[in-house]
Amino acid sequence: MERLDTTTRRKYEIKARVFRALGHPTRLFIVEQLAGGERCVCEFNAAIDADFSTISKHLSVLKNAGLVEDEKRGSNVFYRLRIPADGRLFSCMDEAAGALAAAFGATHE
Amino acid sequence: MERLDTTTRRKYEIKARVFRALGHPTRLFIVEQLAGGERCVCEFNAAIDADFSTISKHLSVLKNAGLVEDEKRGSNVFYRLRIPADGRLFSCMDEAAGALAAAFGATHE
DNA sequence: TGGCACTTTGGTTAAATTGCCAAATAGGGG
DNA sequence: CCCCTATTTGGCAATTTAACCAAAGTGCCA
Numbered sequence: 095m096e097r098l099d100t101t102t103r104r105k106y107e108i109k110a111r112v113f114r115a116l117g118h119p120t121r122l123f124i125v126e127q128l129a130g131g132e133r134c135v136c137e138f139n140a141a142i143d144a145d146f147s148t149i150s151k152h153l154s155v156l157k158n159a160g161l162v163e164d165e166k167r168g169s170n171v172f173y174r175l176r177i178p179a180d181g182r183l184f185s186c187m188d189e190a191a192g193a194l195a196a197a198f199g200a201t202h203e
Numbered sequence: 204m205e206r207l208d209t210t211t212r213r214k215y216e217i218k219a220r221v222f223r224a225l226g227h228p229t230r231l232f233i234v235e236q237l238a239g240g241e242r243c244v245c246e247f248n249a250a251i252d253a254d255f256s257t258i259s260k261h262l263s264v265l266k267n268a269g270l271v272e273d274e275k276r277g278s279n280v281f282y283r284l285r286i287p288a289d290g291r292l293f294s295c296m297d298e299a300a301g302a303l304a305a306a307f308g309a310t311h312e
Numbered sequence: 313t314g315g316c317a318c319t320t321t322g323g324t325t326a327a328a329t330t331g332c333c334a335a336a337t338a339g340g341g342g
Numbered sequence: 343c344c345c346c347t348a349t350t351t352g353g354c355a356a357t358t359t360a361a362c363c364a365a366a367g368t369g370c371c372a
Contacts, residue, residue: 095236095242095246095247095249095250096236096250097250097251098228098229098232098250098251098252102232103228103229103232106228106229106231106232107228109228109231110225110226110227110228110230110231111226113222113223113225113226113231114222114223114226114227115226116219116222116226117219117220117222117223117224117225117226118219118223118359118360119207119212119215119216119218119219120207120212120215121219122215122218122219122222123207123211123212123215127204127205133204134318135318135319135320136317136318136319137204138204139318139319140204141204141205141206141207142207143207144361144362145361145362145363146318146319146320147319147320147321147322147361147362147363147364148360148361148362149319150319150320150321151320151321151360151361152360153319153320154320154321155359166319166368166369168318168369168370169316169317169318169319169368169369169370170317170318170319170369171318171319171320227329227330243348244348244349244350245347245348245349248348248349253331253332254331254332254333255348255349255350256331256332256333256334256349256350256351257330257331257332258349259349259350259351260330260331260350260351261330262349262350263350263351264329275338275339275349277339277340277348278338278339278340278346278347278348278349279339279348279349280348280349280350
């Protein structure tokens with residue numbers, strides 16, 4: 095088997111950050127909304143029952159992972175996905191997570 | 204925009220657990236190895252420079268997320284992916300993570 | 313310019329994660 | 343049956359993450 099050396103590990107660390115960014119229900123929701131197009135922070139504030147600062151920090155995590163980018167227009171800030179817009183990626187991830195979730199539910203609940 | 208209510212959140216929580224399980228370099232490495240077929244824990248012990256117990260716990264995280272299953276044969280334990288074996292899922296995730304990693308690398312390092 | 317509305321940042325606290333060591337458990341072979 | 347190997351579990355300390363509140367920007371508009 096291949097060995098997990100320092101170089102290989104560094105490569106995985108970047109990918110891992112992406113997955114970790116997706117590893118929170120609120121952020122998963124945000125990403126799914128963004129898959130439908132650009133959104134204003136204020137929309138998330140209205141849709142998510144949490145403090146504004148909490149939501150802002152979730153967006154920041156997604157940004158640091160390279161998943162989203164933001165743009166200020168007027169007094170609002172808009173976020174959008176930073177990945178190819180063909181939707182394939184996320185439908186795939188969603189399908190994957192769904193399948194795994196089903197598998198999980200079948201044995202552990 | 205859709206609202207993130209309790210029911211929706213529960214759905215996302217299960218998916219999030221899957222992503223979080225993938226959100227660690229060592230576990231990402233393990234999963235990628237398993238994509239090539241079943242592996243014995245002892246192989247991971249040889250390939251990864253960490254305590255046996257640490258590796259065992261990483262495998263446990265993957266199992267709790269529903270990503271892998273284990274089988275004891277003789278004195279060894281073998282792990283395998285618990286997802287459709289067509290490899291599409293992981294090649295897709297890998298591609299996604301790779302693209303995102305590239306995007307990330309370009310701006311944040 | 314003064315004051316809102318929108319968003320982020322800083323501080324704090326609680327909870328979850330990670331990794332090592334030591335100890336327990338389980339199978340196989342003498 | 344005892345020991346040895348393979349793996350998991352329990353206990354801890356260090357680090358990271360998540361959530362809230364309060365406070366600090368930033369741009370609009372009266």
